[in-house]
Amino acid sequence: MILTVDVGNTQIKAAVFEGDTILERFVFDKKALEKKIEKILEKFETIAHLVVSSVAYVEKQSFLAFEDKVKVHFVSNEDSFPFSNNYGTPKTLGIDRMVLAAGATLLYPNQNRLIIDAGTCVTYDFVDENNVYQGGAIAPGLRLRYESLNQFTAKLPLLTLQSPESYIGKSTAESIHSGVVNGLVYEIDGFIDEYKAACTKIIIILTGGDADFLAKRLKNTIFANSNFLLESLSQTFQYKIKND
Numbered sequence: 001m002i003l004t005v006d007v008g009n010t011q012i013k014a015a016v017f018e019g020d021t022i023l024e025r026f027v028f029d030k031k032a033l034e035k036k037i038e039k040i041l042e043k044f045e046t047i048a049h050l051v052v053s054s055v056a057y058v059e060k061q062s063f064l065a066f067e068d069k070v071k072v073h074f075v076s077n078e079d080s081f082p083f084s085n086n087y088g089t090p091k092t093l094g095i096d097r098m099v100l101a102a103g104a105t106l107l108y109p110n111q112n113r114l115i116i117d118a119g120t121c122v123t124y125d126f127v128d129e130n131n132v133y134q135g136g137a138i139a140p141g142l143r144l145r146y147e148s149l150n151q152f153t154a155k156l157p158l159l160t161l162q163s164p165e166s167y168i169g170k171s172t173a174e175s176i177h178s179g180v181v182n183g184l185v186y187e188i189d190g191f192i193d194e195y196k197a198a199c200t201k202i203i204i205i206l207t208g209g210d211a212d213f214l215a216k217r218l219k220n221t222i223f224a225n226s227n228f229l230l231e232s233l234s235q236t237f238q239y240k241i242k243n244d
């Protein structure tokens with residue numbers, strides 16, 4: 001049994017895996033980290049490995065504190081991955097993006113793959129059918145868009161996520177919801193259209209905290225799986241064990 005932990009810039013996601021099956025999934029914030037891990041390890045006594053991928057500031061010690069109970073692994077850019085990397089700056093490629101690319105490569109062999117992760121940022125990652133990671137894009141996520149409109153203007157309020165009625169906003173609030181939500185939806189659909197035009201066959205995976213909210217609003221029908229990063233983390237770990 002393994003415990004995978006994904007430390008994002010907004011929140012921490014974790015899942016207990018028995019083989020490829022998720023037994024339980026957890027979402028919590030950084031402040032709760034050690035207490036949560038302790039509770040999970042108490043509940044699932046047969047967890048042998050703790051596999052961590054982090055793009056945010058958390059002390060390694062918060063995980064190493066459990067070394068007497070489990071083997072702790074921090075996935076890093078130096079690990080072996082099932083794709084070759086054509087990114088210009090491979091050392092600065094986010095480890096979450098590398099893990100997503102690895103998961104897509106292993107779970108969807110011999111095809112072009114686009115992974116869209118709608119979290120704090122919206123990241124796009126493309127691994128081609130020859131298992132070459134080619135790159136993608138980084139854009140602000142939904143929450144970040146609402147917050148930056150508020151932070152960088154004098155007059156715009158901070159609103160919480162709400163589905164716009166129409167693309168024509170009839171008030172300040174409606175205009176913001178339309179700009180943020182419809183803007184991101186059109187953006188994602190636009191990227192998908194570009195990739196589809198360039199590749200005859202491509203699998204597209206949408207993940208992240210806003211995946212379900214966005215999936216039903218896209219013009220393109222695509223598969224939303226909010227557990228894809230955790231599943232990819234489990235795949236990456238299994239790959240590493242086999243190849244080390």
Ligand SMILES: Nc1ncnc2c1ncn2[C@@H]1O[C@H](COP(=O)(O)OP(=O)(O)O)[C@@H](O)[C@H]1O
Nearest residue numbers: 008009010011118119120141142143208209210
């Ligand atoms: N309870 C929540 N707390 C914070 N963000 C949430 C919550 N539920 C949904 N979200 C949305 O999920 C996004 C964060 O997604 P997530 O994939 O967890 O990000 P990250 O991996 O960057 O931490 C936020 O932009 C927000 O719109």
Ligand SMILES: CC(C)(COP(=O)(O)O)[C@@H](O)C(=O)NCCC(=O)O
Nearest residue numbers: 008009055092093094119120121138
């Ligand atoms: C782009 C990111 C901030 C996304 O983080 P997230 O939204 O998952 O919290 C992260 O993947 C990162 O720090 N990347 C480094 C730059 C790069 O990937 O090229």
Ligand SMILES: [K+]
Nearest residue numbers: 117119121123
């Ligand atoms: K992301």
